[in-house]
Amino acid sequence: MATPIGSSINMLKGILNKIAAAACVLCFCSACGGAAVEVATNSDTFIYPDYAGVTVPVNIAPLNFHYTAAGIKKAVTTVTCGDAVVEFSGKEVVWDMLQWKSLLASAVSDTIRFSAELAMKGGDKQTFEWEVYVSPDKIDPYVSYRLIEPAYEVWHEVEIRERCLENFEERALSNWQNTDNSCMNCHIHSQARSDLSMFYVRGKDGGAFLNRNGEVRKLTLNAEGLVSGTVYGEIHPSGRYGVFSSNVVLPGLHALGTQRLEVYDTASDLVITDFDKNELIIPSILSRKDVFETFPVFSADGNSIYYCAADTLPMPRDVEKLRYSLMKISFDPKTGKAGSRPEVVWDAEQHKASVCHPKCSPDGKWIMYTVADYGTFPIWHTECELEMMNLQTGEIVKMDTANAYRSDTYHCWSSDSRWFVFASKRGDGKYGRPYFCHVDENGNLTKPFVLPQEDPWHYENSLLSFNIPDLSDGPVNFDAQSIGKMIKETAAETFVINGNKN
Amino acid sequence: MSSVKRFSIYIFLLFSLMSCSDSKTSYYRIWQEGHHLSDSLMIDFYGEENEAIENALGLVLEALDGNWEKVEEMTRGSRKSEIAAYYHNLAMAMKGCLADSLMYYYQPFGRGLFMPIGDESTQLKIAARSEAWYRLGEMTMAEHAAMLAQSFSPGHYGVPYLKRLAEVNLVTGQEEAAKKYLRLLSKEPGCEKWVSDRMPGQQSEEVKEHLKKMRSLLPTYDIVHGQSQYRDVLKNLLASNPDNQLARQYLLCYDLLIKDLGSFIKDYDPMRDRSRLYDEAALIYLALHNEVTPQNLSHFRISREVFQDFNDYDNLYVLSKGAMAPLQKQYGNTYWFFYQYAKRNTK
Structure with missing residues (x-):
């Protein structure tokens, strides 16, 4: 802060006239911002990010971390795997990339053992030991997400980024600078394919950006006859079709301070898009006025559509009574038509809960979804958890190993169905972060780990949420500049509603 | 200690003092430092330092610290300013005399009590929005407003918003979130005492008392409402805590400022108000x-x-x-x- 020099000198003269001048000055200085208050972080774990006991893929980026206790005078961390021994000094452990890669390569299907000795101010010593298991199952090397402040429903300067999981490289796929500060929705891939993905940029020059067959198209997935534009959905494995919900979405705030935001629909139907014919198909069975239909996805083989459905209720008055069931209906990829007989896969009344965000594993074995007490948008519901069902047996797998006491939502399978990523607000409860979890062929899970960052303090310092992390088997073929150019120069392709509703 | 070394220390102390001993607080500079803004960014976003901006920034900062006498003093001469009206009304309500003072000040209708957010809102108005909700005991709205203020600030960062976010989460008992903000604030010059007074487990008696009072205002009933449903929110606060005097004054004065006499008559209790x-x-x-x-x-x-x-x-x-x-x-x-x-x- 700029200070009038004269007054400071006069003050100093006054202080120097006193016998205890030096002591006074020192006290004054320390109150003016010299030493920062040391604050312990994440008191429930001794390291952050909490990598103790996690399983990581063999191709993951270095797990940099720091110790969380306040008052550490000296810290020594010893890492061993087989004959390899690496030692770190200091309360932050930051790996050299080559050293980490070499260690991982030697630790496949093995554990990396960590031991730490912390000398605390005051003379105490603390010791910790933990392990990290290295799975031979590689994870798809890219994840994309939207970075946004968790300011409920309002955005300002958001972007979608793509991060390489094997290192710390990250780039913008679309950002506010190139979109006239428009809102953009998250980027989704079909079965983690980098050559088949989509996202929306809102605003007058925006549209749905479809990345398919090496080409990016700008589409208007809206037409008179839909309750609104398309919102949630997925691309068919063939790439020809999409299935989307068309929702009138409204946000509401909870009066109780820990609940925050409720987002609800006052109308929602499903629509199938034919990307080859630029047609919208509205199946009457999936666009009933007495039912809210939302969150549609295709089965792994593309022959069914899973979606969530609830009887309509007055909103927001009855939002706490609103419970969605998981439904399934057949789909014919030859005609683009849905079947006529929906079946209940997961009954909301039976479970006294509400389901959302279903996602089928690419191997066709599992469907994973989020369960909350009520509603359709539970990212602020602390009770909401991931759950999955074996599609061959109907057995439900509780996912306690992956779930935490904060909301766990918006999951995405890897292309080989051995990993999934999800957004969790565990920790501070406010900021969603991408966590990765291994799942074996029997549905056994391991302790998830957060996306590694080069800076071990990244998450503590960040005021952004990672929205809808989505895995990809490679980098996509566009970036923020090319999207910005399309926004400015390319007219969106229009779609028409197919006259023959089914 | 060598004389050279001693001289160096004195020089260091002199410069330290020069940077710490401002005789008159410049809110403009405090704001700039608290938002990590360069001179040019500060000018781009808030304009050159002048009396009007200095006063407006001062109101945000003094109210955040609960210095209501100062807020009253700073709003005394202001006229036709929505921000001044908003803070003046809040200061009067904190003293329990909002109704008696209401017609003696410029009143931009409901905007004198709540800062609505719209396309035309300035960042400063967004920054002000949280204060009334926090004092009323409506932590969702207070947190929402603080998040928005941060989002719309030039660097998506600012000490005032971090302070408010920390306070809100301390009141609602979400300590992990509060500690995140306190940790960030602990790195900000001049915030050490503010942080240490509020750190869970070592809070000062004054802070404990403040948190206790704020928690007594929290709603116990849940409703889902829109951002502008002020009456519903206030009535819910009063249903949970009929002795919330601030909410009572705000409800009645809001009715009157928007000229909704029908609602006023329903809300008004001549025996109490x-x-x-x-x-x-x-x-x-x-x-x-x-x-x-x-x-x-x-x-x-x-x-x-x-x-x-x-x-x-x-x-x-x-x-x-x-x-x-x-x-x-x-x-x-x-x-x-x-x-x-x-x-x-x-x-």
Whole structure:
């Protein structure tokens, strides 16, 4: 802060006239911002990010971390795997990339053992030991997400980024600078394919950006006859079709301070898009006025559509009574038509809960979804958890190993169905972060780990949420500049509603 | 210690003092430092340092620290400023005299109590929005507003928002979130004591007392509401805690500022809420509904003096054929005049 020099000198003269001048000055200085208050972080774990006991893929980026206790005078961390021994000094452990890669390569299907000795101010010593298991199952090397402040429903300067999981490289796929500060929705891939993905940029020059067959198209997935534009959905494995919900979405705030935001629909139907014919198909069975239909996805083989459905209720008055069931209906990829007989896969009344965000594993074995007490948008519901069902047996797998006491939502399978990523607000409860979890062929899970960052303090310092992390088997073929150019120069392709509703 | 080394220390201390001993607080500079902004960014976003911006930034900062006497002092001379009206009203309400002071200050209708957010909102107005909700005990709205203020600030960062976010989460008992913000604040110059006083497990008695008071205001009933459903939110606060005096003043004065006399009469309890402003408003309501009867005057506890003034106002209105000037001269500080002549600034 700029200070009038004269007054400071006069003050100093006054202080120097006193016998205890030096002591006074020192006290004054320390109150003016010299030493920062040391604050312990994440008191429930001794390291952050909490990598103790996690399983990581063999191709993951270095797990940099720091110790969380306040008052550490000296810290020594010893890492061993087989004959390899690496030692770190200091309360932050930051790996050299080559050293980490070499260690991982030697630790496949093995554990990396960590031991730490912390000398605390005051003379105490603390010791910790933990392990990290290295799975031979590689994870798809890219994840994309939207970075946004968790300011409920309002955005300002958001972007979608793509991060390489094997290192710390990250780039913008679309950002506010190139979109006239428009809102953009998250980027989704079909079965983690980098050559088949989509996202929306809102605003007058925006549209749905479809990345398919090496080409990016700008589409208007809206037409008179839909309750609104398309919102949630997925691309068919063939790439020809999409299935989307068309929702009138409204946000509401909870009066109780820990609940925050409720987002609800006052109308929602499903629509199938034919990307080859630029047609919208509205199946009457999936666009009933007495039912809210939302969150549609295709089965792994593309022959069914899973979606969530609830009887309509007055909103927001009855939002706490609103419970969605998981439904399934057949789909014919030859005609683009849905079947006529929906079946209940997961009954909301039976479970006294509400389901959302279903996602089928690419191997066709599992469907994973989020369960909350009520509603359709539970990212602020602390009770909401991931759950999955074996599609061959109907057995439900509780996912306690992956779930935490904060909301766990918006999951995405890897292309080989051995990993999934999800957004969790565990920790501070406010900021969603991408966590990765291994799942074996029997549905056994391991302790998830957060996306590694080069800076071990990244998450503590960040005021952004990672929205809808989505895995990809490679980098996509566009970036923020090319999207910005399309926004400015390319007219969106229009779609028409197919006259023959089914 | 060598003389050279000692001299170096004195030089260091001198410069340290020079950077710490400002005799007059420059809110503009505090704001700039707290947002990590360069001079040029500060000018781009907030304009050159001048009295108006200095005053507005000062109001945000002083209110955040709960310095209501200072807020009152700083708003005393201001006229036709929504931010000044917002903080002036809040300072008056904190003293329990919002109703009595309402008509003695510029009132931009409901915007004098709540800062609405719209496409035209300035960052400073967004930054101000959190204060009233926090003091009322509505932590969702307070947190929402602080998040928005941070989002719309030049660097998506600012000490005032971090402080508010920390406070909100301390009040609602979400300590992990509070500690995140406190940790960030601990790195900010001048925030050490603020942080250490609030750190869970080592809070000062003053902070403990403040948190206890704020927690007593928290709603116990849940409703889902939109951002502008002020009445619903206030009524919910009062349903949970009928002794929330700030919410009570805000509810009644909001009704009056938006000229919703029907709601006012429903919300008003003449046995509990006493102010000449309320008497004046009740008289309009009774007159509009042809219900000025001795029984109603008694029910609303309207004094003979206020009733006589109302009749005099009415007579002058007829005599002056509705001309504003003579009425303003004599009754410019009455609700009658506001009700009849105040017009919304649609710009």
